Amino acid sequence: MSKEKQRDLFPGALEMMILRTLKRQPLHGYALVQHIKRNSDDLLQIEEGSLYPALQRLLKEELVKAEWGVSSTNRRVRIYKLTAAGAKHLEREVSRFERMLEGITRVLSPEES
Amino acid sequence: MSWLRRSLFSRRKIYGELSEEIHAHIEEKTEQLMADGMPKKEAEAAARREFGNLTLMEEDGRDVWRWLSLENFLMDVRYGLRMLRSNPVFTVVGLLTIAIGIGANAAVFSVVNSVLLRPLNYPTSQELVFLHQVAPGAAGLADFQNGLLLSPSMYFAYSENNRTFSSIGVWDTGAASVTGVAEPEQVRVVTVSNGVLEALRVAPEAGRWLSAEDQEPRGPSRVMLSYGYWQRRFAGDRTMIGKNIQVDSQPLQIVGVMPKGFRFVDTDFDLIEAFKFDRAQQILAGFGLHGIARLKPGATIAQANADITRMLPIWMDSFSNGPGTNPHIYETWKITPMIRPLKAEVIGNVSEVLWVVMGTIGLVMLIACANVTNLLLVRVESRQQELAVRAALGAGWQRIVSGLLVESVMLGVMGGMIGVGLAYAGVRALVAFGPANLPRLSEIAIGGRTLIFAFAISVLSGLLFGLIPAFKYAGPRTTLELRSGGRTISVSRERHRARNLLVVGQVAMALVLLVSAGLMIRTFAALRTVDLGFTDALHLQVMRISIPDLLIAKPEQVTRTQQAILDKLSAIPGVKSAAFASEMPMEGFGAGWDCIFLEGVKYDPDVIPPLRYFKDVSPGFFQTSGARLVAGREMTWTEVYGARPVVLVSENLARELWGTPRAAVGKRIREFDSRPWSEVIGVVQDVRENGVQEIAPETVYWPTLMGMKYQLEAPVSLDAQRSVTFVIRSDRAGSASFLNEVRQAVWSVNSSLPLASVRTMEDVYAKSVARTSFTLVMLGIAGAMALALGIIGIYGVISFIVSQRRREIGIRLALGAQRRDVLEMVLSQGAKMTLAGVAIGIVAALALTRLMAGLLFGVTAYDPLTLGTVAVVLMIIALLACYIPARRATKVDPMVALRYE
Structure with a gap:
């Protein structure tokens, strides 16, 4: 049903990063993007806007919840927070991702004999 | 959530x-x-x-x-509406076709639903049964439509001994005159025994039911009113209960009123009276009563039949036909109960007609769908560009198919809504023009079930005519190229196939409907040629007059009064002759019948001779009604008043008993041993007493004044027929001024005599063939619709093919083809489709018209004349429909056509 927007990322990667970031602290959309960009040392080229459809999906699945609040720049913003279901989902996704990554790494690494 | x-x-x-x-x-x-x-x-x-x-x-x-699917759906609806608006001609033609189809279907369905499907208007009506019985061993009786009715003694035997009925009773219909309120008025009376109202279980609107005590032979006479009569006569006055009204010059006390809408089985009535049977006086015979019963909860019709079979010997043991008679003589009659649900009795033989009509209207709907499918195919073809663009922009084929389907279903539903409007009008027309004997006519209305039905067929037909174009042009295998503008590409044979098949189907279905209509026309024509036993029905005025014995007691005085009325009637300007009889053919007032014995023949006392139809006639009756005298003469007034034992018989009876009509004259017959021998003075042609399609019964015509009939006991007293139908032969029959003079003439003799059932014999005849003419009209309409739709279909397809092949035809003409060749080419294409359709249609007609065999008369279901005529006419009309576009094809200018390249 949902058309996954595949930019440079594999499906679900953006969501995973959002959840991971929100696990540390609740943030609003703009701050969230800056946080992800900064932490990835700008290695990941994500369109800032693509965050919002992802956030809507997470909201719908009730992995995050949102509350209106005031940002540090004194603007009315929606602050996103991880839910318990979101935390569980993140854990599962991360372990899945790590296994996948391990597999990929093994295939890509020079053969040891 | x-x-x-x-x-x-x-x-x-x-x-x-x-x-x-x-x-x-x-x-x-x-x-x-x-x-x-x-x-x-x-x-x-x-x-x-x-x-x-x-x-x-x-x-x-x-x-x-x-909610993606819903939103897409709503978007499709909006888009579809826009497309329909953008193409008004297509939309209007499509909508009208569907609306007419669905309207006709909804109208007929509402009739089928009200008449056949809905239960009767009585509480737990499925328990109600009609006590039908047959007597295959009783010769003569087989001619009567109603089987063997019940005698009063049967009623007593059944109601006292049964184990399967919670209540059981008998009833009969009749007429009576009410006087003393305003003008004398003839009213319709239902006479019931105890148990009838209890079986129907409909509570009175006011007062109480007639009860067992009202049945006491020597008790006071009481009466119930229908709601309509109560309103009409007494303006719904509740204080009338307990008061008396004069019925047949006898005071009857009103005890109650039945509620609005209550009908007695399938008849309307004004009064309900109670039978006053004296149980001690009852004999076995007198089979003239309708039996009705309510089954005990859980009891089946089979159990009830077994119950009656068990009670028949009890009945024969408990009663007799008088001293010296053998009560078990009725065993030779082989009386067999054939109890039917009351609903089957009410519906009667009309269900066959309705199902045939429903089937034909359904076929018309299919033809209409085929036409709309064709329209949609043409339109989708012209929309290929648009569909290709949508596909190129990323719309999946499912999305395009669902879009097209939503559009066609919308067309169906919108057409259905208009159709329901048409159905309202149609039902009103149907009720107005429908056969007068269509049962439950007053109950017919468009209700919830009809609306659901109409909605269902709207959606279904929308899907039906939407699926073919949708999958043909937007199906998964079709990859459309944007570049194909359709202009330079010749249309492939494959693309035409769907349309051609539809046309073949339409022609076939139209043929089936036209053949059925043709068979009904043949039936009607055959009915018209039947020698009925009366002539020039349009100029025969009939009316019914009863003289109650409390008004005129002496039998001879009754006959003299009736003759005085005849004299006054004959004096009216324009009257050629006048006479009366106990009833006219096809009036259905209920016949009398009994056995006759021939002089000089030995009869076995254990065998009942065949039953004969009995009629009482006045002198001059046959001359007035137009029945031919095959031999002998009519009776005279002198013979009537002299109580001379003379009698006339029908031709078939004369042939059966004496070989030839001439041989019958001078022979003598009688009803009972105690009666004088009556001499046969004339033989009358056979008369279709029970209806045009029913064989003429063997009839005995007695003088209107003679010794009491049907009663064995001596002494024999003189008796006159008190309820008679007057027949007047006049060119003025039926006109208002004439009827006025007729009334004045009757009232100048006795001012308290009401006239009832005033009509012409033509009305009586029309009512008798109403079932046939109703079927004819309905099938005629269906056939005409089918023909029109089929012609439009074939015309449309040929036109379209011609317009698609313009270029090709242009090239052919440019290369030297003659216009004749082009004409032939196009016509032969149409002819091929029509021939295929006609061939399939003939096979289908042979299979399907057998279903309507019961409605036919004087023609078989596979009548070669009808089949042949319809096939030829259909071919000719179809070719004419092809000729117009074919002509257009020959007018193609090669230069213009080629310039498109």
């Missing part, structure tokens, strides 16, 4: 928040960039660039919340 609630009710809020959030994001970003020293304009642009496609992001965010 929570997401559903959110998605349904707060979606607007979610979208608003999303939008606000995104804009806040961009503002913040811009601010940030400006803080880093970027000029405002540049910062704004950079913020947007970093963000990506703003609209798309917002839309994607919204999509998350959408």
